[in-house]
Amino acid sequence: MISGMKILFLHGWRSVPGGVKPTYLVEHGCSVMNPKLDDEDFEAAVQTAQREFDLNRPDCVVGSSRGGAVAMNLDSRDTPLVLLCPAWKNWGTVKRLKPNSAILHSRQDEVIPFEDSEDLLVRSKLPLELLIEVGYEHRLADESSLAAMLWSCQQLVSKSSLSDDFLEVQTKQWNHHGENMQGESSYICDACGEEIVIPLDLTEGSSQKYVEDCPVCCRANIIHVSIEEDGDAQVWAEPEQDHD
Numbered sequence: 001m002i003s004g005m006k007i008l009f010l011h012g013w014r015s016v017p018g019g020v021k022p023t024y025l026v027e028h029g030c031s032v033m034n035p036k037l038d039d040e041d042f043e044a045a046v047q048t049a050q051r052e053f054d055l056n057r058p059d060c061v062v063g064s065s066r067g068g069a070v071a072m073n074l075d076s077r078d079t080p081l082v083l084l085c086p087a088w089k090n091w092g093t094v095k096r097l098k099p100n101s102a103i104l105h106s107r108q109d110e111v112i113p114f115e116d117s118e119d120l121l122v123r124s125k126l127p128l129e130l131l132i133e134v135g136y137e138h139r140l141a142d143e144s145s146l147a148a149m150l151w152s153c154q155q156l157v158s159k160s161s162l163s164d165d166f167l168e169v170q171t172k173q174w175n176h177h178g179e180n181m182q183g184e185s186s187y188i189c190d191a192c193g194e195e196i197v198i199p200l201d202l203t204e205g206s207s208q209k210y211v212e213d214c215p216v217c218c219r220a221n222i223i224h225v226s227i228e229e230d231g232d233a234q235v236w237a238e239p240e241q242d243h244d
């Protein structure tokens with residue numbers, strides 16, 4: 001986790017500042033600028049965003065839907081962009097994306113077709129791996145999408161450029177994540193032998209360890225989570241040692 005990441009969040013058409021996505025970023029330690037953008041005048045929206053950008057020099061710009069098009073039309077220099085189902089075909093003049101970007105989009109998006117994001121990468125001559133398939137509708141407000149948004153910001157801010165290495169891990173991790181929507185895994189409780197399903201939080205890193213009481217027999221287990229390079233999660237439990 002990069003603490004105090006400064007994010008310029010550009011909301012979608014007729015959204016209001018303070019929605020679930022910027023709130024999620026704030027809850028995860030980011031400082032978020034979330035200006036109100038003009039819903040009618042696209043140029044005015046871009047100017048507002050540009051002013052905010054120049055004033056605050058964010059580490060990363062996140063743009064949602066129409067806000068994604070605003071982000072693409074900014075002079076954002078080498079600051080990374082994370083675009084959530086960007087509505088680039090509907091608004092703005094910029095029809096290409098720079099390399100230090102990521103796109104999150106649901107194939108079930110009912111407003112902006114998933115194919116628009118594929119199209120954007122193709123015409124930008126960028127690898128399709130920059131498109132992360134998450135969520136199940138346009139808003140991308142589910143936990144998995146929110147985590148992918150934060151994760152993408154962290155990755156792009158911490159790397160000066162996107163290495164092949166990063167691309168590979170990124171795709172496999174989130175494609176895997178997409179397969180089991182909630183990012184779940186399970187372990188066998190050592191005490192009672194029951195299989196316990198747990199949620200995975202990939203933003204907590206690739207090696208995690210914590211104590212949890214078995215929901216069946218209530219014995220304390222130390223849970224180890226190891227997320228492999230190929231995105232598979234290994235989870236195992238050992239009984240918590242008695243220190244008395």
Ligand SMILES: [Zn+2]
Binds near residue numbers: 189191194214216218
């Ligand atoms: Zn148990």
